[in-house]
Amino acid sequence: MVGQSKLLDKLKDLARNLWWCWQANVIDLFRELDPTLWHDVDHNPVEFLKRLSPEQLERRAAEMALDSRIDYAFRRLSEYLQDTDSWGAINATILRARPVAYFSAEFGLHESLPIYSGGLGVLAGDHLKSASDLGIPLIGIGLLYNQGYFRQSLDANGWQQESYLNADTELLPIENVLAADGKPLMIAIETATGVLRARVWRAEVGRTLLLLLDSNVPENSEDDRTLTARLYGGDARVRIRQELLLGVGGLRALHALNIHPSVLHLNEGHSAFATLEMIRKLMEETGLPFGEVLREVAQMTVFTTHTPVAAGHDRFPSQLVEEHLGKIREAMHLSYDDFMGLGRVYANDPNELFCMTVLALKLSRYANGVSSLHGVVSRRMWHPLYPNVTEEQVPIGHITNGVHVKTWVAPQMAMLFNKHLGVDWPKRQRYAETWDAIDEIDDAELWETQQVLKARLINFVRSRMVAQAKRRNEPDANLERFADVLDPNALTIGFARRFATYKRAGLVLQDIDRMVDIVRSAERPIQFVFAGKAHPEDRMGKELIQSIVKICRDERFARNVVFVEDYDMNVARHLVQGVDVWLNNPRRPQEASGTSGEKAVLNGTLNFSVLDGWWAEAYDGTNGFAIGIGRTHAVPSVQDERDHSSLIETLTNQVVPSFYERDAAGLPRKWIARQKDAFRTLAWKFNADRMVMDYVRRSYLPAAGGLSCQ
Numbered sequence: 077m078v079g080q081s082k083l084l085d086k087l088k089d090l091a092r093n094l095w096w097c098w099q100a101n102v103i104d105l106f107r108e109l110d111p112t113l114w115h116d117v118d119h120n121p122v123e124f125l126k127r128l129s130p131e132q133l134e135r136r137a138a139e140m141a142l143d144s145r146i147d148y149a150f151r152r153l154s155e156y157l158q159d160t161d162s163w164g165a166i167n168a169t170i171l172r173a174r175p176v177a178y179f180s181a182e183f184g185l186h187e188s189l190p191i192y193s194g195g196l197g198v199l200a201g202d203h204l205k206s207a208s209d210l211g212i213p214l215i216g217i218g219l220l221y222n223q224g225y226f227r228q229s230l231d232a233n234g235w236q237q238e239s240y241l242n243a244d245t246e247l248l249p250i251e252n253v254l255a256a257d258g259k260p261l262m263i264a265i266e267t268a269t270g271v272l273r274a275r276v277w278r279a280e281v282g283r284t285l286l287l288l289l290d291s292n293v294p295e296n297s298e299d300d301r302t303l304t305a306r307l308y309g310g311d312a313r314v315r316i317r318q319e320l321l322l323g324v325g326g327l328r329a330l331h332a333l334n335i336h337p338s339v340l341h342l343n344e345g346h347s348a349f350a351t352l353e354m355i356r357k358l359m360e361e362t363g364l365p366f367g368e369v370l371r372e373v374a375q376m377t378v379f380t381t382h383t384p385v386a387a388g389h390d391r392f393p394s395q396l397v398e399e400h401l402g403k404i405r406e407a408m409h410l411s412y413d414d415f416m417g418l419g420r421v422y423a424n425d426p427n428e429l430f431c432m433t434v435l436a437l438k439l440s441r442y443a444n445g446v447s448s449l450h451g452v453v454s455r456r457m458w459h460p461l462y463p464n465v466t467e468e469q470v471p472i473g474h475i476t477n478g479v480h481v482k483t484w485v486a487p488q489m490a491m492l493f494n495k496h497l498g499v500d501w502p503k504r505q506r507y508a509e510t511w512d513a514i515d516e517i518d519d520a521e522l523w524e525t526q527q528v529l530k531a532r533l534i535n536f537v538r539s540r541m542v543a544q545a546k547r548r549n550e551p552d553a554n555l556e557r558f559a560d561v562l563d564p565n566a567l568t569i570g571f572a573r574r575f576a577t578y579k580r581a582g583l584v585l586q587d588i589d590r591m592v593d594i595v596r597s598a599e600r601p602i603q604f605v606f607a608g609k610a611h612p613e614d615r616m617g618k619e620l621i622q623s624i625v626k627i628c629r630d631e632r633f634a635r636n637v638v639f640v641e642d643y644d645m646n647v648a649r650h651l652v653q654g655v656d657v658w659l660n661n662p663r664r665p666q667e668a669s670g671t672s673g674e675k676a677v678l679n680g681t682l683n684f685s686v687l688d689g690w691w692a693e694a695y696d697g698t699n700g701f702a703i704g705i706g707r708t709h710a711v712p713s714v715q716d717e718r719d720h721s722s723l724i725e726t727l728t729n730q731v732v733p734s735f736y737e738r739d740a741a742g743l744p745r746k747w748i749a750r751q752k753d754a755f756r757t758l759a760w761k762f763n764a765d766r767m768v769m770d771y772v773r774r775s776y777l778p779a780a781g782g783l784s785c786q
């Protein structure tokens with residue numbers, strides 16, 4: 077019994093640190109203990125261990141000789157946490173005493189922690205994971221949404237239905253942060269209409285700490301208790317109060333814990349109020365005037381903008397700003413007008429709304445977009461803020477987004493890399509030389525690995541489709557049909573992302589009759605897997621989903637076009653690892669970066685994309701496929717038409733032939749050559765280690781070094 081409870085303790089420790097979610101062998105451990113339960117709890121190890129009976133654990137551990145594997149995993153975690161030989165230990169020493177505070181409204185770490193909606197969150201999650209791997213002193217700050225974004229299902233008409241879970245905090249890998257007196261830490265923010273309070277949770281992401289504010293405390297009004305329940309759920313007032321908690325509350329939480337960051341990194345404008353709290357505090361401590369302190373705070377602030385569309389930036393009426401920030405404004409000795417000017421392009425224009433991006437730009441010395449092209453677009457968009465310089469001189473640079481490799485690479489593919497690149501390849505992932513050895517991988521071995529991943533995806537899709545149909549009480553005939561969708565030998569194209577209009581999910585299927593011929597070709601069939609959510613308020617997005625579901629239900633496409641409900645990190649992982657081609661056709665230049673295509677790269681999935689976002693700087697003619705030639709037309713319908721014909725032409729003349737052209741051994745040699753080109757030219761660059769190192773060298777170190785007062 078003693079041995080067994082020790083095992084359970086070790087498993088609990090493993091479950092409590094999100095490090096497990098990028099360790100394939102720890103995930104295998106959990107799964108092998110009870111595969112059905114692991115599936116039923118949505119891969120949540122905390123809940124899993126609560127529901128696994130001690131007898132079951134003991135029996136399974138004995139059967140599978142798991143104890144030595146559990147010991148080994150536990151030892152590896154301890155070693156990881158204690159490792160002092162990291163890149164950051166050498167290159168980011170000045171951050172050790174005073175870390176980076178990384179603010180984000182969402183963090184996508186794993187499907188079992190529902191505090192993300194999409195790309196922005198996944199990027200923030202990947203940032204924390206790489207900061208941990210690299211040993212960068214960095215603390216994440218966000219909000220705990222216990223109902224998350226929403227779970228998507230479709231009704232019989234293909235109309236999106238939203239439901240919310242109510243995550244039990246006991247079942248999440250988080251713990252209450254305690255104050256010095258041993259009681260749960262409570263943050264308070266005074267507004268004109270009362271005090272807003274929040275408690276603080278902590279999550280461990282490897283070596284990185286993540287603090288999450290939660291307004292669900294008895295001291296708050298009923299309304300305020302649900303303030304942080306949902307992500308992007310409320311009106312402007314809910315939103316500004318969430319952002320007040322994130323920015324001002326987040327910084328207060330750090331200070332209450334006696335953590336004094338040397339850098340504030342605002343991941344998108346939502347958290348920009350943090351800069352105002354920082355100014356208020358420094359003014360109080362130093363007695364220096366506003367202007368001087370503002371320069372100090374700007375010097376330590378790094379701002380990453382993600383929105384290439386003017387309407388997408390958060391803006392608030394000045395009364396709402398005054399209601400929530402009035403106390404801070406008074407402490408800064410600023411007039412109402414001067415204060416509102418901080419959020420306006422034209423400071424004296426009373427009709428201009430208070431824009432969080434403008435505030436962030438005015439209060440940061442280091443601002444960046446998230447791809448080279450997005451840098452250009454952002455400089456153009458915000459040029460009016462800098463009337464004395466040319467557009468090229470607008471001080472917004474770019475650091476292209478990357479993905480956390482071990483989170484997104486399939487274990488089977490990672491094993492191939494272990495064999496050919498050397499087992500320490502993850503530590504060397506950011507160097508081009510590491511990936512040169514890709515050419516040594518045997519073509520057949522690479523191809524077989526992909527077939528395994530594809531089979532896994534097809535099983536996943538089939539069981540999801542059957543479950544979806546069961547939930548809608550569809551007839552048995554449908555269930556049987558869904559159990560047999562998709563052909564393992566057909567060219568499989570994945571398209572999964574938010575159903576925002578500019579992403580043009582319907583583009584590829586626009587000309588149905590043409591598509592019937594292409595999809596149902598006897599010799600060279602193709603098939604599509606779609607997934608993605610529309611924002612609950614976005615009617616057009618929901619109509620787009622409905623139109624695609626209608627095509628899925630069309631007899632002619634029934635086996636070849638499917639829609640998987642409830643896109644999340646789990647669905648994303650299966651898709652990017654299992655399809656042959658990753659399709660992305662946004663209306664250029666509205667995709668700031670995009671990261672799902674970078675996940676695809678790591679798994680030998682070829683990108684087929686408009687030259688927008690990261691792909692505009694990644695595509696070299698042979699490492700994937702391009703739609704269009706990187707031009708933008710002022711009239712959207714003209715651009716859509718051009719992109720549509722380019723898409724169909726490239727699909728039929730390049731993608732399909734190179735996939736189906738086989739040699740005597742049955743291998744598509746040209747296709748495999750392209751996959752290897754993609755690994756070699758892209759994997760070293762579009763990963764989160766490279767991204768975080770860029771932030772350290774270009775933003776964090778200069779921002780931290782310039783600080784002259786405490």
Ligand SMILES: *Cc1c(COP(=O)(O)O)cnc(C)c1O
Nearest residue numbers: 194195573644645648670671672
């Ligand atoms: C990676 C990811 C995204 C971001 O993908 P884009 O390329 O920006 O569309 C969105 N949602 C989920 C669940 C993801 O895993």
